[in-house]
Amino acid sequence: MTDIRERLLAAFELEHKDHLAAIREALHAAEQDPAYVPDLAEIHRRAHSLKGAARAVDLPEVERLSHWLEAVFLAVQRGSVPLDAAARAVVRHALDAIEDVVAWATRGGNAVETAGVLADLARLGGEAGGPEPVQRRPQADAPAAPPPRPVTAAPENPAPGTVSVLRGAAPSLVRIRSAGLERLFNTAAGLLPEIENQSALVEQLHELRGEWRALERSWNAIRPQVGRSLDSRGARGRADDGAARLLSFERRFRALGAALDAAHRSHDRHLWSLRRWSGGLQEEVKQLRMLPAESQFSGLGRMIREMSRAQGKEVEVDIRGLETQADRVVLQRLKDPVLHLARNAVTHGVETPRERVAAGKPAAATVVFEASVTGSRLVLRVEDDGRGLNAAAVARRAVDRGLLTEEEAAAAAPDQLLGLIFEPGFSTADRTTELAGRGMGLAIVRQEATRLQGTVTLTDRPGGGTVATVAVPLSLLSQRLVFVAVEDDILALPGGDVARVMRLPADQLLTDLTTPTVRLEEEDVPVASLAGLLGYDAPPMPAAGTGAVLALAVVRAGGRRLALLVDELLTTRDAVVTAAEEVGIDAARFLGTVLLDDGSPALVLNPAGLAPQAGAALPPLARAEDAPRRRHHILVVDDSITTRTLEKSILEAHGYRVTLCVDGREALETLSELEDVDLIISDVEMPRMDGFALLRAVKGNPLTADLPVILVTSRASDEDRERGLDLGADAYIVKTRFDQNELLAGIRRLL
Structure with a gap:
């Protein structure tokens, strides 16, 4: 009997979700369009079917809740009860309670209190002469009983250290250790x-x-x-x-x-x-x-509704794309960030019903959560139609915290102000509560997105409100990458973001418009030099009639297609992309690194971070007649091939010319051969000659004494720092606290 009951509960767990989703969809449609008339007979049938299914698996509380839901819908059909905002709120509360009772029955935990929602349902539907009451004693009045043994179905939150694997049309559960x-x-x-x-x-x-x-x-x-x-x-x-x-x-x-x-x-x-x-x-x-997104976000709608009720707000929740499949670990790590975004939307974005009515809006706000796949990336979107972003409040708080001066705040671009919201401890809330005010929510969101080699953006919603978007790779395993050459560097593009690669005669490039374009599938696709987007000195375009052929990688970026002009299209293969936090690469433009066949790392680009914001111009393509500007020449000295290669990529991406050396002795030999080095960036711990000895030799030579030197090292002690500065170092940066913006700012200051 136990096995039969487990199978019945497993089937009911799937069936009840279908019924609840249909009822919620009808309620949402009625809220969005006052003229919409829901199919009351259909949702009445859903409640009736839910009651019968609950009776079959011996869940009396679900049966009782479904019974009174049926009574409410019958009363609405007869016209004695309007399906207004108050009635919809009671129905949603009942649907949430049904989910909680089913979760208790299948996974255990604390017994669910349903007396309040049953009373609200009875108040709405009791006077309408509802169906024959269920002759069962309410669970709330009965002594607590141990929950049934969990059914053989995928739990929403598996036990720590185990993973549930479902295969086949009729799911069967296999538990294995997650470590294995x-x-x-x-x-x-x-x-x-x-x-x-x-x-x-x-x-x-x-x-x-x-x-x-x-x-x-x-x-x-x-x-x-x-x-x-x-x-x-x-x-x-x-x-x-x-x-x-x-x-x-x-x-x-x-x-x-x-x-x-x-x-x-x-x-x-x-x-x-x-x-x-x-x-x-x-x-x-x-x-x-x-796994489907439902495995982590199935309870998000209920959480948002409960949070809004606790704050005296009315919220319609629209959950979309829960069938979207993504890496289990990615979904697990995004659960808390999405909860922070949802909490932020309700607490900061959604107004009270009185405020919304005064502003000419419906009393109930709408919060949308959507999971989707774009290329090879999972995109999670949390949208609300609330008050929107308060740029003035952000600017005031930035001034109060000393992040910006009043002049800087007044002149700051919207993107710069929005970036401050993600800083740890930054909050525009007037007071601290259990839900908001500490300023850590969005900081956690950005930190987790960055660790997953992704991005998070916050934008205004057309018509009012806010849209928060998190985009991360679908999987943490290997990705299909397209390798391209730009000047002396090999870079990679995620294959899922590359629409096509092609070689095109230069004469077919359309240059009559402000932005050069190429005609693809009846669409004019803008062309931009990848070197220009990265800050390199872009090579000049070949003159017309020379028979030159352009290498293009057409990517999806910023909601549009963009043809990236590269020096060469190299190869396409699967590879494991790893984050490179220790060298502080810009997560907005680079997803991480990948090892090449010779063991050296290559940067993996984020096409979405390369494309300019909507309305912004692309960098112009250089012409053969354009005079090249002089690029500052930097000598990078480090015995780690990974560190020096990545530092080279970062510096070249910001317009510098770079020469690499593996230790201090090679750096001195290189300095004796080159006359145009403008600055040295050196590690300290290196074979043959370390950074301190190199610094002493450079500053002790009259020919190079004025050459700026920046030490970038893992030595964080005060003694090492003082020693480096005493020897003449112009800046001392610790790798464990490495920030590429700090390095670039120091270079600009010294040059």
Whole structure:
């Protein structure tokens, strides 16, 4: 009997969500459009079906709530009760209570108090002569009983250390330790790049085959000259030792060629097989991690309604896209940020009913949560039709906290003011409550989005209100990347954000408009130099009639397509993208880093962060006649290939020319050869010659004594800092507190 009841509860858990969603959708439509007449017979039928299903699984409280819901809808049908805002609020409260009782029955916890909502339902529907009352004693009056054993269905919040895996049309639950599953994920994530790196071995085998073919051609050229001698001596039986050795060499040489060909064919076959099966493993593991957004956000609507009731506000909640699939870990880590955004919308955005009516708005506000997929990114949007962003209040609070002067606040652009909202401790609330005022909510949102290699934006909603958008990668596993070359750098673009790559004759570029465009699928797509967007000195456009071909990567950015002009389109492959917080890269423009075949890192670009804001102009394409400006030359000295490569990318992205050195000794040798170095950025702990010794040598040489030096090191002690400054360092930056804006500001100050 227990197994039968578990199966019934599992089925009911799915069925009741369908009924509740249909009723909520009808209520929301009635709220949005006063002229809309909901199908009262249909929602009455839903309540009736819910009551029967609850009776079948022995959930008397759900049955009782459904009974009085049915009575209310019957009263509305008869016209004795209007489906006004007050009635809708009671119905929503009842729907939330049903969800709570079902959650108690399937997952345990504290018993649910339903006496209040039952009284409200009875007040609305009792006078209408509702259906025959349920002859059951209310659960609230009964002694507390232990909840049934949890059913075999996916729990909303699995026990710590376990993961629920559902497969097939009829879900069955498998519990495994999350630590073991994570190890499987990490193994799969690391396997594919290693297999892709086999391409280097393929190249080596190809080169060996080329060398052997060259030797074979040389041997074939001299073979006729020695062949007659070998053949004639062999025929007379007087082949000397030299001839025998030459014959043996030829046999072994031919055998080596055959073995090399066989090894190459075998490697190709095995590599193809490895790629096929590892690709399948990677995809299966990725799908294993994918869960619907409902797994984390199914209770969001109820939470918003309860919060709004506690604050004396009326809120209609519109939840969309809960079927959207994303990485389990991504969804889990975004749950708290979304709750912060929702709390912010209700507390700061939504007005009281009286304020809304006075402003000519409906008494009930609307809060929308939507999950969707754009390219390879999960997009979560929290929107409200409340009072909107108060830029003046933000500016006043920024001045009060000393973040801006009054003059700076008055001249600040809206984007700059909105950026302050995400600062820790920043809040425009007049007082601190349990829900708001501490100024940590949006700071937590941005911090988590950044850790997930994503972005968060806050914008005004057309018509009033606010829209908060979080965009992060769908999965933390490997991503399909498109690699491009810009000047001397190799950069990567997320494959999901790349609509197409193409090569286009320069003559086909449309340059009559303010912004150069290219015609694609009956659409004029603007063209921008990726070098220009990153702050490099963009190479000049080839003149018309030269027959030059442009390399373009067409990306989706800022709600539109944008053709990025690059130096070269390199390759497309799957790779693991890792965050690079330790070197402080700009998370708005860079998602993280990926390792190349030679072990050096490449920056992964965020197309959404590259595109200018709506209405802003793209950087112009340089023309051949444009005179190039001089770029300041910076010497970066660090023994870590990751650090120096990333620092090079950051500096070049802001218009500097960079030369790299692995230690202080190489830096001194480079300085003796170059005459145009304007500044040095150096690590301290390096082999052969450390940063302190380099600093002493630079400042002690009259030819370089005036050269600014910035030390960027992990040594955070006061003694090391004082030593560096005493030796003449112009700035001392600790890596653990590294901020690229601080570094760039220091460079601008010194240059």
